[in-house]
Structures are given as structure tokens and as C-alpha cells.
Amino acid sequence: MAISYIVFDLEWNQSPRGKVGKLPDLPSEIIEVGAVKLDENLETVSEFSRFVRPFIYKKLDYRVRALTNIQTGQLQKEGKAFAQVMREFFHWCGMDSGEEVIFCSWGNMDLLELQRNLHFFHIRNPFSYPLFYYDVQKLYGRCFPDAEKKATALATAVEALGLEEEGAFHRAIEDARYTAKVLQQLPFEALKVYRSLDYYHLPANEDEELYIDFPDYAKYVSRIFPDRDSAIHDKTVTDMLCYRCHRMLKKKLRWFSANQRSYYCIAVCPEHGLLRGKLKIRRAEGMQVYCIKTTKFVNQETAERIAQLQQTLREKQNLKNRKLPHRRNP
Secondary structure, eight states, rough: OEEEEEEEEEEEEEEEEEEGGBBBBHHHHHHEEEEEETTTTTEEEEEEEEEEEOOSOOSHHHHHHHOOOOOOOHHHHBBBBBHHHHHHHHHHHHHGTTOOOOOOOOSSSSEEEEHHHHHHHHOOOOOSSOEHHHHHHHHHHHHHHHHSSSSHHHHHHHHHHOOOOOOSSHHHHHHHHHHHHHHHHHHHHTTTTOOOOOSSSSSSGGGGEEEESSOOEEEEEOOOEEEEEEEHHHHHHHBBBBBTOBBBEEEEEEEEESSSEEEEEEEEETTTEEEEEEEEEEEOTTTTTTEEEEEOOOHHHHHHHHHHHHHHHHHHHHHHHSSSOOOOOO
16 A cells, blocks of 8 residues: 655644633644645655644734745635644545645644644544654654754754745744655655654553554553553553563663653663653643653663762752751740
């Protein structure tokens, strides 16, 4: 079966009144969809571009107008209802004809916002679980170590690769074209294994929890927990396993909190060496949370640097505790 890569981009609006007028279930409303379809050789096949007529936030926020140069009247005149645009978009993608479709985007926000809008407007979500896609921004970062340290702007990548700039950035179809051009410049065959996982739908129970091995690291995605304390005291969350030989490891440096949302530890595999664990606690709904644990082999220098971080945090906490006023017994 042939594979189609859908490189897409969205523009969205928000409440022009800020937090006052923002709906919790729809903080961002999609106003433009742009996409480029590539074949399995990353050759361009066709394009898709539509305006969406806003239904909730009918007046454009001034920052959105300034960024995109889209006008409210333009959306009202040229835009179609979101449900109609989605029918046309998914048909164009080939999703209703059984084609194998893989989505690609610059960053991780577009798929999230697309599914959030589908849910809000009661439109069937056609994506399967788990949903893997290609984050071209991350793939670009893997090719350029300096870019991997922080999220690179699409315009920066286009300039760095010497690509011709033909249209304005921050328009859906133009950004989709630029993202496709960046992808076409990368050694995609070597990068194919580095698929990203969409977190809109999360594991509902232990059976659905995800364990994903990559060439140089492994990832675990947990089920939803009622709160952070429940998550960080769960054995599966805190266990350290070698992703090469799959044995349970002894921790050389136990989990410690770096900033209440990120935790680190060091474990030792007798066969493969030092393994760094990094645990991120992310908010789901309300007080609920889920965990993303990544494990990666590191050298002695990196392990010592993490141990030093723990020691520095301890010293800061001890200093803070000494400065706290002592209560006198009544």
C-alpha cells in the first residue's frame, strides 16, 4: 500500500477579550488549514488550502491579525464552516478511502488543536490510537545539534537551509509548504524511526500504557493518575529498565525533583552501563496528571553532572530551611 505524508499547518484565533471570553474547552479556534501531500518518495502530489469561518471567536484577536495578516471580513466572506472544511480535508488526505496516511507538522501543537476543535464541534475524530506522526521540527533538531537544544522557528530553519522564501510565514498553506521543503532536505530514511507520539488521547489503563524503543533512547507513557503524588509513587512509573536487555536495574541515584515537573535518576545496567532516567509530569484534566519517562545511556561525566545537580538543589533547600523562622512552643 502506498504511503502519503500530509504536511499540514493550522492558524487559529483566540478570544480577543483574553481570559474573560476564553472557553476552557476551546482556547483556540481554527481559522485556516493548509497542507501539502507528499508521496512515499517525498515528492509533492497536491495541496489543500481553506479558510474556516469562525463560530465562537468571530472577531480576530489583534495579535492574530498582526501575525497572519488575515482579516475578519476575509474569513466571513471566503471561509467555510469547520465541519465542511474537515470533510473536504480528510477526503483530500485519503483517510476515507483506506490509504495509509502519516501526518507531519512543525512542532506538536497542530494535531492537538485539530483534535480539540473536532471534539468541541462534535465531529468524529478519524485518528487511531496511538497516533504517531512526524514532528519535522524535532527531525531538523536531530540533524543540527545546536537546534536540538531549543525549538527552532520554521523561518530560522528555512534560512539555515538556504531555501527560497516565496510566501509570508504564519499562513497555513505557506508554512505547510516550507515545512515540506525542510523535510525534503533532511535524510528522512535515517530519521524515519523517530516518530513522535500525539498526547491528545492518553492511555486509559495499564494495558494501554506505551513503551517505545528508539535507537538511542526509550520512552514510556503512563496512564492518567488522580494527582502528582499518586504518579511519582507508582512502581511502574519509577522503575528503571534497560531498553536493550530489558532487565530491572538498580538505581545508583534515586529519583529527585528538579523543578516539581521534572525528575531525574541514574541506574546501572551491569551489561550496558549507566542509564539516565528523566520523568516529566504533565497535566491532563483538572488535577489529573500523566507521566512521560525517557531513559537514555549516558557516560560517567553526564552522570556526575546530574549528581551535582541533585547536590546543589539539596544545598539550596537546606539554606532555605535555615532561613525560615523557628516557631516557639506555646
